[in-house]
Amino acid sequence: MTDKSWFYKELGASENTIHWLHGWGTSHASFSRMAELFKKDASNRLYDLPGFGNTPALSKDAGTFEYSEAFIKQLDPSQSHIIIGHSYGGRVAIQLAAKYPDRIKAIILVAGAGLQRKRSLKFKTRAFLLRTLGKLARFSDSLFKTSFREAYTNKFGSTDYKNAGVLRQTLVKAVTEDLSPQAREVRCPTLLVYGSEDTDTPPEIGRKYERLIPLARYEELSGYDHHDILSRGAYQCEALIKAFLKDIENA
Amino acid sequence: MAGKKTIAVVFGGRSVEHDVSILTGLQFLEALDPGKYDGIPVYVDPLGQWWTGTALTKRSHYPLKGDAHKDLQQIHLDLATAAAGRPQFTAFQKSLMGEKRIQIPFDLIVPAIHGSNGEDGTLQGLLDFAGIPYAGCRTLGAAGTMDKVFAKKVARAEELKVLPELIVNRPEKGTFLDPEKIKQELVAALGSETYPLIVKPCNLGSSVGVGKADDIDGLIAALMTAFRLDSEAIVEPFVPNLVEYNIACMNSPDGSIETSAIERPAMDADVLDFKNKYLAGGTPGGPKLDSGPSEGMVSLNRTLNPDELTAEQESFIRGTASGIFKALKLAGSVRIDFLCDGETGEIWLNEVNTIPGSFAYFLWEAAETPVSFLSLTNRMIEEGFALSSSRLGATDAQAGDSKIFA
Incomplete structure (x- = not known):
């Protein structure tokens, strides 16, 4: 394997290929249960995104755009492709569909991220105070050689942030980005599946995508959260995705 | 919608x-x-x-x-x-x-x-x-399969192979089982008093209360255990070199009976620990890779489509399973369990589960013509609607001149 190619696991053999892009902090294995259900219908390529699993990281400051640029090189240029993205993988899918309308046949976002949520005033205030505190900590560290920033991260940083390692900048970029302009550019049919109990990418984000993307279908699965929608929810996702794929074949 | x-x-x-x-x-x-x-x-x-x-x-x-x-x-x-x-x-x-x-x-x-x-x-x-x-199954099929003795009687009437058995009733309060009488009954029912024997409650689906007896004292003890769960117990010969095989059946839309893959469950598979085996993760902040599939019957050790089965044995299992399914007019996804002597290859119909664990979907997904869990639920629901609507035509008392109070 060269540096440029992404690791993937292939499930099933068919002329149709479905490309699977996993979410932050996981690997191709997060789709292993769900993709199993598509084995009969397609060759499923379950990728490890750069920096996760077996694929080496991109440059330190790579964002979802750089991920999508790297990913388009993995795809057969003579065909148009179907992409299923979970969470962060959904961001990459949106970027691709926006920039390469001729190369992408359809995208499916399962708990896809990429849009900012409406936050309460309480949340915004707390976030502002914490950001200021973080800046102060960094400022103090640089002036007085203290190590407040580290303590700050340990106390207030998210699990993803703490575990991000070399991908820390990539994560920060993703968390603060807003893919609304890209979503407006998406021309392919898009399926949006969200779990009603999802607190990371709540249904609100899916509905927002539905408004932005011209050819979008929004489906909400009740009782599922950000992660168990892929395991417990695999069959329900299967039903929705297959119905959607059938509709685009017939269209 | x-x-x-x-x-x-x-x-x-x-x-x-x-x-x-x-x-x-x-x-x-x-x-x-x-x-x-x-x-x-x-x-x-x-x-x-x-x-x-x-x-x-x-x-x-x-x-x-x-x-x-x-x-x-x-x-x-x-x-x-x-x-x-x-x-x-x-x-x-x-x-x-x-x-x-x-x-x-x-x-x-x-x-x-x-x-x-x-x-x-x-x-x-x-x-x-x-x-x-x-x-799923209607009242008759569900009740008929739950009573193991009755199910075996039906199987015998249909010339399906089952083990001989002796039925023992729970003794009246204050009385005890008479070993001599049981010995005589054993000879009458099974042909001889040969150990080991297997004792199970008559009306339970799982392996709860099942015991093995190596002599008459062991038999009395096993019977007493079974009587804590049921008023009737079955005594059957113990199958040496025991291997179990399970298969599922359901009605096909074309009117025939469809059979699934055959499984050979791991022998101690019945010892289920709810907390360890069933509870999947998925709490907020928990590990992201929730190992969802590890649950219930699905996670038990089993071999699907075991290759030691000869074509003859396989067709015996499929034929017998379809036979009992048809005889009792069963419906839904029904799992039928068999006992096999691994040395001689002889196979007996053991029992019928009309609501098997996980609806036996893993057997359907591994069938020669696979049926996904999604289409299994679809088919069971559609069949349920059809069976329920065909059960009763007019329920009105006016129908059939049965009205008495004018």
Whole structure:
């Protein structure tokens, strides 16, 4: 394997290929249960995104755009492709569909991220105070050689942030980005599946995508959260995705 | 979406297999096609009370603690179909103005309760009585398979091969089992008093209460254990070099009987520990790779489509399974279990589970013509609607001149 190619696991053999892009902090294995259900219908390529699993990281400051640029090189240029993205993988899918309308046949976002949520005033205030505190900590560290920033991260940083390692900048970029302009550019049919109990990418984000993307279908699965929608929810996702794929074949 | 049917899946129940049933019920709900059906979880607690609420859909909420019931709504099955024609549950909601009665309508019930009070025809009979559509076996098939002695009688009448057995009734209070009398009965029923023997309660689906006896003292002890669970016990010869095989059957849309893959379960597979084997992760902040598939019957060690079976043995299993399925007019996804002497290759029909763990979907997914869990739930629901609507034509007392009070 060269540096440029992404690791993937292939499930099933068919002329149709479905490309699977996993979410932050996981690997191709997060789709292993769900993709199993598509084995009969397609060759499923379950990728490890750069920096996760077996694929080496991109440059330190790579964002979802750089991920999508790297990913388009993995795809057969003579065909148009179907992409299923979970969470962060959904961001990459949106970027691709926006920039390469001729190369992408359809995208499916399962708990896809990429849009900012409406936050309460309480949340915004707390976030502002914490950001200021973080800046102060960094400022103090640089002036007085203290190590407040580290303590700050340990106390207030998210699990993803703490575990991000070399991908820390990539994560920060993703968390603060807003893919609304890209979503407006998406021309392919898009399926949006969200779990009603999802607190990371709540249904609100899916509905927002539905408004932005011209050819979008929004489906909400009740009782599922950000992660168990892929395991417990695999069959329900299967039903929705297959119905959607059938509709685009017939269209 | 208009035209969506509401499917109430009933699980839990007053049975020793309460916990396994929770998983079977939740798995069925998770495999419902969201484009066609809305699922309602209905949990029957060990006291026999019925509850509903979204909190029931998470494995992490079990076992339900005393205060966990707060998010749930207690419901009652309405036995009189509403004027609108849809069956319904009723619940009472407390408000400022006192208690308010609310209705929760649905279209079909899926019984997912294993063992007594659910798989044995009692729930099915209740639903038939109320005219409520339900999936799976009808009352006759469910009751007939739960009574192991009766099921074996039917199998013999159909010339399907089963082991000989002796039925022993629980002794009256204050009396004891007479070893001499049992010895005589053994000779009469099994041909000789040859050990080891297997003792099991007559009316239980799982391996609970099953014991092996190596002599007459062991037999008396095993019988007493079985009598704690049932008033009747079956004594059967112990099959040496025992290997078990299971297969599932269901009705095919073309009227024939479809059989699934055959499995050879691991021998100690019945020792189920709810916490270790069933509870999947998925708590907020927990590991992201929730190992979802590891649950219930699915996670047990098994070999699918074992290659030691000869073509002859395989067709014997398929033929016998279809035979008993047809004889008892079964429906839904039914698992039929066989015993085999690994040395001689001889096979006997052992028992029939009309509501098997996980609805045996893993056997269907591994079948020669695979049936996905999604299409299995679809087919069971459609069959349920068809069977329930064909059961009764006119139920009006006017029909057939049976009216007495003019």
